Amino acid sequence: MGEKHRVVILGGGFGGLNAAQKLKRAPVDVTLIDRRNFHLFQPLMYQVATGSLSPGEIAAPLRGVLSRQKNTQVLLGEAADIDPDAKRVILRDGAVFPYDSLIVATGSQTSYYGKEEWREWAPSLKSIEEATAIRHKILYAFECAERSATEQEARAWLTFVIVGAGATGMELAGALAEIANETLKNDFRRINPREARIILMEGGERVLNNFPEDLSSKAEMLVSRLGVDVKKGVMVTCIDADGVTYKSGQESKSLIAKTVLWAGGVTTNLFGRKLAERTKSETDRSGRIKVSPDLTVSGYPDIFIVGDLALSLGEDGKPLPGVAQVAIQGGAYAAKTIRARQKGKKDTKPFHYFNKGDMAVIGRAAAVANIFGFHLAGLFAWLTWLFVHLIYIVEFQSRVLVFVQWGFEYLTFSRGARLITGVAATDSLEKPGAFRDTGDGR
Amino acid sequence: MGEKHRVVILGGGFGGLNAAQKLKRAPVDVTLIDRRNFHLFQPLMYQVATGSLSPGEIAAPLRGVLSRQKNTQVLLGEAADIDPDAKRVILRDGAVFPYDSLIVATGSQTSYYGKEEWREWAPSLKSIEEATAIRHKILYAFECAERSATEQEARAWLTFVIVGAGATGMELAGALAEIANETLKNDFRRINPREARIILMEGGERVLNNFPEDLSSKAEMLVSRLGVDVKKGVMVTCIDADGVTYKSGQESKSLIAKTVLWAGGVTTNLFGRKLAERTKSETDRSGRIKVSPDLTVSGYPDIFIVGDLALSLGEDGKPLPGVAQVAIQGGAYAAKTIRARQKGKKDTKPFHYFNKGDMAVIGRAAAVANIFGFHLAGLFAWLTWLFVHLIYIVEFQSRVLVFVQWGFEYLTFSRGARLITGVAATDSLEKPGAFRDTGDGR
Numbered sequence: 001m002g003e004k005h006r007v008v009i010l011g012g013g014f015g016g017l018n019a020a021q022k023l024k025r026a027p028v029d030v031t032l033i034d035r036r037n038f039h040l041f042q043p044l045m046y047q048v049a050t051g052s053l054s055p056g057e058i059a060a061p062l063r064g065v066l067s068r069q070k071n072t073q074v075l076l077g078e079a080a081d082i083d084p085d086a087k088r089v090i091l092r093d094g095a096v097f098p099y100d101s102l103i104v105a106t107g108s109q110t111s112y113y114g115k116e117e118w119r120e121w122a123p124s125l126k127s128i129e130e131a132t133a134i135r136h137k138i139l140y141a142f143e144c145a146e147r148s149a150t151e152q153e154a155r156a157w158l159t160f161v162i163v164g165a166g167a168t169g170m171e172l173a174g175a176l177a178e179i180a181n182e183t184l185k186n187d188f189r190r191i192n193p194r195e196a197r198i199i200l201m202e203g204g205e206r207v208l209n210n211f212p213e214d215l216s217s218k219a220e221m222l223v224s225r226l227g228v229d230v231k232k233g234v235m236v237t238c239i240d241a242d243g244v245t246y247k248s249g250q251e252s253k254s255l256i257a258k259t260v261l262w263a264g265g266v267t268t269n270l271f272g273r274k275l276a277e278r279t280k281s282e283t284d285r286s287g288r289i290k291v292s293p294d295l296t297v298s299g300y301p302d303i304f305i306v307g308d309l310a311l312s313l314g315e316d317g318k319p320l321p322g323v324a325q326v327a328i329q330g331g332a333y334a335a336k337t338i339r340a341r342q343k344g345k346k347d348t349k350p351f352h353y354f355n356k357g358d359m360a361v362i363g364r365a366a367a368v369a370n371i372f373g374f375h376l377a378g379l380f381a382w383l384t385w386l387f388v389h390l391i392y393i394v395e396f397q398s399r400v401l402v403f404v405q406w407g408f409e410y411l412t413f414s415r416g417a418r419l420i421t422g423v424a425a426t427d428s429l430e431k432p433g434a435f436r437d438t439g440d441g442r
Numbered sequence: 443m444g445e446k447h448r449v450v451i452l453g454g455g456f457g458g459l460n461a462a463q464k465l466k467r468a469p470v471d472v473t474l475i476d477r478r479n480f481h482l483f484q485p486l487m488y489q490v491a492t493g494s495l496s497p498g499e500i501a502a503p504l505r506g507v508l509s510r511q512k513n514t515q516v517l518l519g520e521a522a523d524i525d526p527d528a529k530r531v532i533l534r535d536g537a538v539f540p541y542d543s544l545i546v547a548t549g550s551q552t553s554y555y556g557k558e559e560w561r562e563w564a565p566s567l568k569s570i571e572e573a574t575a576i577r578h579k580i581l582y583a584f585e586c587a588e589r590s591a592t593e594q595e596a597r598a599w600l601t602f603v604i605v606g607a608g609a610t611g612m613e614l615a616g617a618l619a620e621i622a623n624e625t626l627k628n629d630f631r632r633i634n635p636r637e638a639r640i641i642l643m644e645g646g647e648r649v650l651n652n653f654p655e656d657l658s659s660k661a662e663m664l665v666s667r668l669g670v671d672v673k674k675g676v677m678v679t680c681i682d683a684d685g686v687t688y689k690s691g692q693e694s695k696s697l698i699a700k701t702v703l704w705a706g707g708v709t710t711n712l713f714g715r716k717l718a719e720r721t722k723s724e725t726d727r728s729g730r731i732k733v734s735p736d737l738t739v740s741g742y743p744d745i746f747i748v749g750d751l752a753l754s755l756g757e758d759g760k761p762l763p764g765v766a767q768v769a770i771q772g773g774a775y776a777a778k779t780i781r782a783r784q785k786g787k788k789d790t791k792p793f794h795y796f797n798k799g800d801m802a803v804i805g806r807a808a809a810v811a812n813i814f815g816f817h818l819a820g821l822f823a824w825l826t827w828l829f830v831h832l833i834y835i836v837e838f839q840s841r842v843l844v845f846v847q848w849g850f851e852y853l854t855f856s857r858g859a860r861l862i863t864g865v866a867a868t869d870s871l872e873k874p875g876a877f878r879d880t881g882d883g884r
Contacts, residue, residue: 037581054496063629073631076585095589139479143518147537187505189515 004029008099010079012039012062015105015307015327022335030072049134050175079271084279084300101302103334108308111267118239122262141259145191158196159257161244165202167360169263173200174363177226199229215368218377222366272309284311293350306330359385446471450541452521454481454504457547457749457769464777472514487567491576492617521713526721526742543744545776550750553709560681564704583701587633600638601699603686607644609802611705615642616805619668641671657810660819664808714751726753735792748772801827
């Protein structure tokens with residue numbers, strides 16, 4: 001055992017898990033280290049946030065997924081530092097892991113563009129805890145509106161702002177519209193949930209700006225049809241307990257809203273910054289580390305970076321986006337390269353990203369997709385989305401359950417996972433800031 | 443609307459929800475007030491704690507359940523005080539609700555018999571938050587054992603103590619044994635989960651002491667066969683970070699265990715004590731309020747108490763137990779009495795509890811049941827338990843999902859909901875006390 005090539009993988013997301021699985025039959029010792037004990041199916045996180053799915057349904061325990069892979073051990077821990085010359089990773093609790101090859105797949109975290117204080121008022125959708133916090137925030141808002149003393153107060157509780165109109169923002173807006181218009185329509189006596197205002201704010205000139213322009217406009221039309229008010233070209237300047245202040249053109253405006261959700265950008269986490277520092281790597285504006293064509297760090301051919309932390313260029317010369325497909329293929333590539341090197345091959349092909357397509361779901365039977373240049377919108381795009389997502393969910397069990405749940409929900413508009421948990425219910429009335437049970441949001 | 447008889451129901455558990463539903467067609471205005479926005483199917487809570495089910499699967503949003511009941515409104519709030527002469531309930535946020543009839547169904551909370559400091563080390567199974575905290579504690583223990591430096595340390599992490607061998611304690615012990623022996627058996631590399639020690643401690647002379655003696659011994663045999671070490675007649679004298687100290691006979695012993703779970707007694711919550719004080723009611727040792735044969739408070743015929751908070755006597759002169767059936771029938775009785783009084787009837791029949799049977803589940807295909815005097819043990823009792831529980835789960839959706847999940851689990855021994863969430867994983871390694879994300883556990 002001890003003489004085998006030691007591969008340490010940091011992170012059990014799409015990149016890290018796929019790398020581990022691709023090393024199944026390789027004559028190496030694999031150690032997968034993650035802060036959490038589960039792999040998370042991130043693309044469905046918005047469904048947890050909007051009460052369609054339970055956290056357990058989009059997560060698979062890493063040990064379970066890898067239990068039959070005898071050359072691999074899973075450890076719970078958080079990478080804190082690295083000594084790239086001595087080839088050692090140091091965990092936060094001081095444990096040291098030497099490696100022969102290292103695959104860094106630690107991903108990204110939400111960026112508030114330097115305004116960390118906004119996090120308190122506008123949670124993002126990066127961890128399971130944040131997803132449930134968002135769910136609480138949304139459901140509480142309706143509860144508080146029902147108990148409001150004045151119409152003005154109820155109005156503030158029934159105003160929802162989503163900042164950022166990328167895929168996540170569109171998904172949240174669409175699901176929120178469905179909650180207001182369908183799920184809750186009979187549930188209240190004093191308020192009418194259908195009167196909720198949902199505002200989607202985007203700094204750019206169009207929604208889904210990584211999609212072709214025609215799909216952007218189709219998506220905007222689809223989400224507007226659900227009652228979402230799309231504001232483009234606005235710059236958020238402040239988020240606090242009362243709502244959002246933003247600039248539209250030269251004008252500064254305020255919007256009173258008790259619920260603000262953040263679907264903005266991402267940045268690297270602490271370990272990513274440490275790695276860049278220790279290897280003296282070049283990084284981009286959001287902290288991604290520039291990698292060689294074979295996904296290794298310049299000067300350190302034994303350190304691979306895959307997924308959101310890597311800045312690698314596609315064929316068009318543009319950086320590859322931070323999506324699951326890039327991480328999956330990067331993880332598989334790193335594993336393949338390690339196997340090839342084991343066999344004594346010196347020259348390995350550079351990483352080539354094969355884009356299977358981009359999709360964004362907007363609501364019930366509504367999505368847009370760009371697949372091999374075919375632009376789809378509406379029901380067919382949605383069915384494609386549904387199919388692809390069901391296929392990819394890691395564990396068989398989750399797949400069956402999610403399918404049953406979706407089928408039921410599609411027919412009844414009900415949402416099973418409408419729990420408000422965490423802080424005591426009544427503690428939080430009137431205190432949206434109290435939803436900070438997101439210990440590891442960052 | 444305003445002239446109708448106003449019924450206020452405090453608590454959306456079995457008692458309160460059933461009372462509300464039975465008032466569906468009555469010419470009254472019903473207001474159901476609960477601290478949480480969901481009804482919880484308490485009897486399956488241990489399955490959340492042991493990773494079989496997700497919280498959403500055993501909970502139904504109260505608004506959803508009652509959405510088509512037009513005479514009923516649901517409000518999120520916590521009763522803090524009562525003025526029984528002015529007929530008003532005061533919520534914690536100061537809101538005042540006048541009533542013509544009041545149904546108090548606020549239930550019970552865990553009692554640590556005056557040792558509140560034990561709560562930190564030995565969570566109980568009363569709220570969803572505690573159930574997930576227990577799940578984290580159990581799964582973490584195996585993770586920490588895998589990363590332990592010494593065998594002694596690993597041993598401490600692999601020792602689990604459950605205090606109390608009532609139905610909850612037996613369920614937890616059985617499920618924990620299954621996790622150690624089956625679910626996790628291939629998941630670790632350094633430890634063998636099957637070497638976990640599970641100790642069930644009971645102060646009395648037998649397990650399940652509200653069951654007939656022959657079923658107690660059968661149940662003990664069934665749980666012992668799973669590898670659980672049952673210690674009877676022991677008195678716990680201390681619980682802390684290191685484990686449990688207890689007296690067995692005259693001897694004081696210590697057991698080093700990183701995981702202790704509390705399945706001890708219950709007591710009334712704050713509002714129950716306030717109610718007893720304001721109505722000058724008699725209470726028993728655990729704070730339950732003595733009620734008249736029609737479940738009303740002595741001197742206050744418009745205040746009904748149903749469920750765990752009520753001390754009402756059965757036909758045998760013994761107090762009725764704090765189980766779902768008693769609460770359900772009590773809630774229905776209170777609703778019926780209010781309807782009868784509305785129609786001008788003065789004399790209503792006293793409450794009569796119809797015991798449909800007692801059941802306790804011990805593990806896979808193992809349970810004991812006492813139904814109309816028939817004593818069942820083993821597979822058949824388990825099938826009965828399964829059937830009854832599936833029937834009773836409130837929402838159709840949950841029922842289907844739970845069924846699918848159970849079927850899958852029964853065939854594969856896998857557990858879908860094995861997430862460790864809440865506090866950041868690595869923050870809590872070595873700190874079992876850190877699992878206190880149970881804001882409202884009390």
